[in-house]
Amino acid sequence: MAYHHGNLREDLLAAAAKAVAERGPSGVSLRELARELGVTHTAPRHHFGDKRGVITALAAQGYRLLAGRLAAAGDDFLEAGAAYVRFALDHPGHFAVMFRPELVDADDPELAAARTRARQALVAGAAAQARGAGTVLPPTAGATLPPYALLAWSAAHGLASLALAGALGAMGMGTTKDELTALARASLQHLRPA
Amino acid sequence: MAYHHGNLREDLLAAAAKAVAERGPSGVSLRELARELGVTHTAPRHHFGDKRGVITALAAQGYRLLAGRLAAAGDDFLEAGAAYVRFALDHPGHFAVMFRPELVDADDPELAAARTRARQALVAGAAAQARGAGTVLPPTAGATLPPYALLAWSAAHGLASLALAGALGAMGMGTTKDELTALARASLQHLRPA
DNA sequence: CGCCAATCTTGCCAGCGGCAAGTTAGCACG
DNA sequence: CGTGCTAACTTGCCGCTGGCAAGATTGGCG
Numbered sequence A, B: 001m002a003y004h005h006g007n008l009r010e011d012l013l014a015a016a017a018k019a020v021a022e023r024g025p026s027g028v029s030l031r032e033l034a035r036e037l038g039v040t041h042t043a044p045r046h047h048f049g050d051k052r053g054v055i056t057a058l059a060a061q062g063y064r065l066l067a068g069r070l071a072a073a074g075d076d077f078l079e080a081g082a083a084y085v086r087f088a089l090d091h092p093g094h095f096a097v098m099f100r101p102e103l104v105d106a107d108d109p110e111l112a113a114a115r116t117r118a119r120q121a122l123v124a125g126a127a128a129q130a131r132g133a134g135t136v137l138p139p140t141a142g143a144t145l146p147p148y149a150l151l152a153w154s155a156a157h158g159l160a161s162l163a164l165a166g167a168l169g170a171m172g173m174g175t176t177k178d179e180l181t182a183l184a185r186a187s188l189q190h191l192r193p194a
Numbered sequence C: 001c002g003c004c005a006a007t008c009t010t011g012c013c014a015g016c017g018g019c020a021a022g023t024t025a026g027c028a029c030g
Numbered sequence D: 001c002g003t004g005c006t007a008a009c010t011t012g013c014c015g016c017t018g019g020c021a022a023g024a025t026t027g028g029c030g
Helices: A008-023 A029-036 A043-048 A053-073 A077-090 A092-096 A109-132 A146-164 A177-186 B008-023 B030-037 B043-048 B051-073 B078-090 B091-100 B109-132 B147-163 B177-188
Strands: none
Touching: A008 A029, A008 A043, A008 A053, A008 A092, A029 A043, A029 B043, A043 A053, A043 B043, A053 A092, A077 A092, A077 A109, A077 A146, A077 A177, A077 B109, A092 A146, A109 B147, A146 B147, A146 B177, A177 B147, A177 B177, B008 B030, B008 B043, B008 B091, B030 B043, B043 B051, B051 B091, B051 B109, B078 B091, B078 B147, B078 B177, B091 B109, B091 B147, B109 B147, B109 B177, B147 B177
16 A cells, blocks of 8 residues: 555545445535445545545536536537536436535635636537527627527526435436436426527 | 423424524434524434434425425416425424435434425425316326426426535526525416426 | 655544433322 | 322433644655
């Protein structure tokens, strides 16, 4: 066992993502992750400073991943929504900490940058959709979303949240990623562009 | 100071709701709540057994409150959606624990009953809407939701979640309850009934 | 070869959740 | 009345966690 782990930062993030996905943010201890990786309980501190630092880094990584998915989905709203849901199902540990201000260091510049990138991907998609529909966005709308786009975002976010919470499975509405993605497409089709 | 507090169970739930709303489920300690109420750290144990028991009771209370709001909103989808969002804004502490299976005792009968009531209110609203639109629901749909109703639920849930996470405020889309309720109505109007 | 900075360790502290055992108070029944 | 029973609460302990201070190890660079 090398004194220098060599890749502790990345491995810690991966272990944290997995643990958060399985037991939730409050069910994870840094000490446990450290034990898993064969280092002592203070090793993480050097890379992240703090437990909050780990969560913050995880959230930032999540925003980067999400921005990538949204960009790859292109301008189609249905695709973007499905990609959003798919992202949450693929990275439940990241998703679980991305919208929890109380778990995160709000002043972290890396987090702020990643979040901004994701927001821009979201707004860009909305703008593209609006152009396609011939709608003129109000000039004030710098980073704001028009109501229709907000609805699409809300629906994707809500569907992902409910699915991860097991609320859909409990109502017999599918549990696997593919079932849920199909469900997302089926319901998002009832959005009325405007 | 009376040896018997007299109303510890209810007071604890109220204090827990407030604390969860302010600092999130993981930022709350039973000991802290107990101190606040002037009892020792093991007093809550008698009423709830466990920290998980407190959270479970809080979630159950939340489902009862939500079921009441949904029933009061009637059959109109827009109203039901607005009521859902309003509930989350009025009871953020409850909402924060209601969709977190890992924080809750899944076998608790009180929770199960309350959850069922809320689900029934949701399904009843969807059925009423379908009748109004002349749609025939498939006979299999006992507790399942048709895609359009699922979209409405997802949108309301997502909007509430994003608002509570501060994601909408960060994009300049309103922060007060009234602003957010108006935003909910404005965006839910872009649902296309089917 | 020697030094330095990054990385990781040892050892400590307070706070938390959970359990066991004891204490107090309201209440029902004689 | 008072006697006993039970619900409500307390005291005291344990292991675990997160956080800090101080020290050890290592790889790399001059």
